Amino acid sequence: MSHHAAEALAPLAAVPFAKGHGTGNDFVLIADPEAAHVISAEQVAMLCDRHQGIGGDGLIRAVRTRDVAGAEDLHRAHPEAEWFMDYRNGDGSIAEMCGNGVRVFVHFLIDQDLIALAPGESVAIGTRAGLKRVALSENGYAVDIGSWRFTFAGQAEEKALDSLVETPGIDAARPALSVDMGNPHTVVALQQREELEAAELYTVPRVDPVPAEGTNVEYVVPSEPLVEDGIGRIAMRVHERGVGETQSCGTGACAAVIATRHWAGNVAADAWDVEVPGGVVRVRFSTGDDGAEHVELSGPAQLVAHGRIG
Numbered sequence: 001m002s003h004h005a006a007e008a009l010a011p012l013a014a015v016p017f018a019k020g021h022g023t024g025n026d027f028v029l030i031a032d033p034e035a036a037h038v039i040s041a042e043q044v045a046m047l048c049d050r051h052q053g054i055g056g057d058g059l060i061r062a063v064r065t066r067d068v069a070g071a072e073d074l075h076r077a078h079p080e081a082e083w084f085m086d087y088r089n090g091d092g093s094i095a096e097m098c099g100n101g102v103r104v105f106v107h108f109l110i111d112q113d114l115i116a117l118a119p120g121e122s123v124a125i126g127t128r129a130g131l132k133r134v135a136l137s138e139n140g141y142a143v144d145i146g147s148w149r150f151t152f153a154g155q156a157e158e159k160a161l162d163s164l165v166e167t168p169g170i171d172a173a174r175p176a177l178s179v180d181m182g183n184p185h186t187v188v189a190l191q192q193r194e195e196l197e198a199a200e201l202y203t204v205p206r207v208d209p210v211p212a213e214g215t216n217v218e219y220v221v222p223s224e225p226l227v228e229d230g231i232g233r234i235a236m237r238v239h240e241r242g243v244g245e246t247q248s249c250g251t252g253a254c255a256a257v258i259a260t261r262h263w264a265g266n267v268a269a270d271a272w273d274v275e276v277p278g279g280v281v282r283v284r285f286s287t288g289d290d291g292a293e294h295v296e297l298s299g300p301a302q303l304v305a306h307g308r309i310g
């Protein structure tokens with residue numbers, strides 16, 4: 001670690017952390033039950049650095065919802081959501097939501113004895129994209145991501161749909177749909193598996209026009225057949241806003257299924273398996289208590305290490 005990094009991280013010296021992942025989307029996790037730590041964007045970027053830090057696609061701080069500035073309404077409306085997922089991308093920027101992250105977050109809360117969760121129960125978690133319920137499932141953890149909408153640069157749904165994305169390694173711009181999952185996504189339709197493999201995701205893809213809040217970009221290819229035994233199947237790679245290429249993106253997988261279902265017309269699939277470089281996550285649709293279509297994401301969550309900073 002450089003002298004500068006050591007100095008910048010000094011206020012966090014000896015703070016315990018865990019390292020975890022969900023299908024290879026990896027995170028540094030810090031429990032902050034007393035809201036004692038202000039972690040700057042620079043400190044997040046240093047901790048997430050894969051060469052000179054712990055390494056991670058993002059950093060997640062577990063803090064009580066009542067202590068989060070900006071979460072007052074959420075706390076009032078849902079006092080049962082004791083814990084808040086304070087999520088930062090690897091570059092230190094703030095993201096509203098992380099589908100893989102919230103599963104790993106709940107696993108971490110259990111690991112730290114901050115909550116207990118029995119099969120059949122769910123826990124309410126505060127996020128910048130609102131309340132999310134997470135339950136144990138036969139597929140690891142399942143989170144109700146909530147409702148979604150097509151979006152584009154703040155326009156209404158009817159005008160929302162198309163954009164073009166240029167990517168090194170792919171010979172021409174490809175059509176894309178922007179989907180708001182609480183955080184922004186642009187899903188790019190590729191024609192075959194070879195294209196998915198050829199896409200070079202070391203640089204930020206050129207999305208035209210660029211959505212106002214920036215975007216995560218998912219590249220998707222349908223399996224053949226698209227639906228087998230009632231399960232839809234797609235393969236996906238992702239370039240995450242504030243990170244770069246990652247091995248998985250949970251909200252991105254939900255957006256990828258929504259876009260694929262739209263492109264494919266009426267698809268009779270109860271559930272969808274999304275193959276990502278780090279594994280497989282499952283996406284299901286249901287009608288929520290609010291009458292809107294909800295998206296459920298399920299998949300594994302693992303902790304691989306515990307340590308102390310500094």
Ligand SMILES: N[C@@H](CCC[C@H](N)C(=O)O)C(=O)O
Binds near residue numbers: 089095241243248
């Ligand atoms: N990997 C996440 C999404 C993390 C946030 C994203 N990079 C953003 O800026 O919106 C997921 O699993 O959903």
